[in-house]
Amino acid sequence: MIPGAFEYHRPSSVADAVALLAKLGDDARVLAGGHSLVPMMKLRLAMPQHLVDLGGVKDLKGVRVEGADIVIGAMTTQHEAITSELLAAKVPILREAALQIADPQVRYCGTVGGNVANGDPGNDMPAVMMCLNASYRVRGAGGERRIAARDFYEGAYFTALEPSEIVTAIQIQAPPTGHGYAYEKLKRKIGDYATAAAAVILTIRDGKATSCSIGLTNVGERPLWAEDASQILTGSSLDAATIKKAVAAAEAITAPASDNRGPAAYRTKVAGVMLARALARARQRAKA
Numbered sequence: 001m002i003p004g005a006f007e008y009h010r011p012s013s014v015a016d017a018v019a020l021l022a023k024l025g026d027d028a029r030v031l032a033g034g035h036s037l038v039p040m041m042k043l044r045l046a047m048p049q050h051l052v053d054l055g056g057v058k059d060l061k062g063v064r065v066e067g068a069d070i071v072i073g074a075m076t077t078q079h080e081a082i083t084s085e086l087l088a089a090k091v092p093i094l095r096e097a098a099l100q101i102a103d104p105q106v107r108y109c110g111t112v113g114g115n116v117a118n119g120d121p122g123n124d125m126p127a128v129m130m131c132l133n134a135s136y137r138v139r140g141a142g143g144e145r146r147i148a149a150r151d152f153y154e155g156a157y158f159t160a161l162e163p164s165e166i167v168t169a170i171q172i173q174a175p176p177t178g179h180g181y182a183y184e185k186l187k188r189k190i191g192d193y194a195t196a197a198a199a200v201i202l203t204i205r206d207g208k209a210t211s212c213s214i215g216l217t218n219v220g221e222r223p224l225w226a227e228d229a230s231q232i233l234t235g236s237s238l239d240a241a242t243i244k245k246a247v248a249a250a251e252a253i254t255a256p257a258s259d260n261r262g263p264a265a266y267r268t269k270v271a272g273v274m275l276a277r278a279l280a281r282a283r284q285r286a287k288a
């Protein structure tokens, strides 16, 4: 399929990109790696009149430390996130999750910012960012603001972003040294979106979970932060009965579609199984 006609713009600064978006209004869309937007355009599910390519904005690239936080520029590719030594050392769940996105070809172009801003519940990064309690730095005609990942997703392809706003970076407070982490994803084949996936970050002291956070991918209209399940596990010794209760609480907040990945009830159960596996692996990795 061939996309509809559009005008191409390539600003070289965030200020220029935001000014263009404000001027062009609803007819414009931001282009990052193009690996979600261009397929949608080819299917004519998106027909923007203007594409504002962020590829020339150098300030949006790279991973850096800012105080106690890790900051990932929105145009950092998924491949660059996988090869970042800083992320591997401080927030290894990002590498684990990014390696399960699509295939190397997609990851060379697809960006972390595009993955979180897209609003597709099938994207893997949003639930991980919710699990990490990350926030998104956003810039628009009205200035700069920060939106918590847990408040960003409003529905399938609906986010808290205003039309003239772009995500400039993702900010994450690195979890404590020695934390346990895991991202477990069931997919039908390499390169597929999740039937269901679960992200877990936890810390353990004296045999008890001192903190636990859980995110779920592709089992609802939006990525999910499983707050109740996280709370059930926090303070527990991660015994079998408590894990069973937490898994049930996580399954209870899912509302997946029945589709070619399976009926809704199956996908809910897969989410529970992914969570149980992620908890077991995160626990093994946590240094008490």
Ligand SMILES: Cc1cc2nc3c(=O)[nH]c(=O)nc-3n(C[C@H](O)[C@H](O)[C@H](O)COP(=O)(O)OP(=O)(O)OC[C@H]3O[C@@H](n4cnc5c(N)ncnc54)[C@H](O)[C@@H]3O)c2cc1C
Pocket: 029, 030, 031, 032, 033, 034, 035, 036, 037, 038, 039, 054, 074, 075, 100, 101, 102, 103, 106, 109, 110, 111, 112, 113, 114, 115, 117, 118, 122, 123, 124, 125, 161, 165, 166, 167, 168, 191, 192, 193, 194
């Ligand atoms: C075959 C295939 C398999 C895939 N499998 C997976 C998978 O398993 N898991 C997964 O997570 N993803 C998967 N993807 C999607 C891929 O990860 C995309 O790269 C990603 O979803 C979007 O990133 P992008 O940089 O390509 O964004 P684009 O496609 O350029 O943009 C996506 C959307 O986000 C908006 N946008 C982009 N950047 C910004 C920004 N900085 N600020 C505001 N809005 C912005 C765009 O306007 C657009 O609406 C797959 C893609 C393909 C083609």
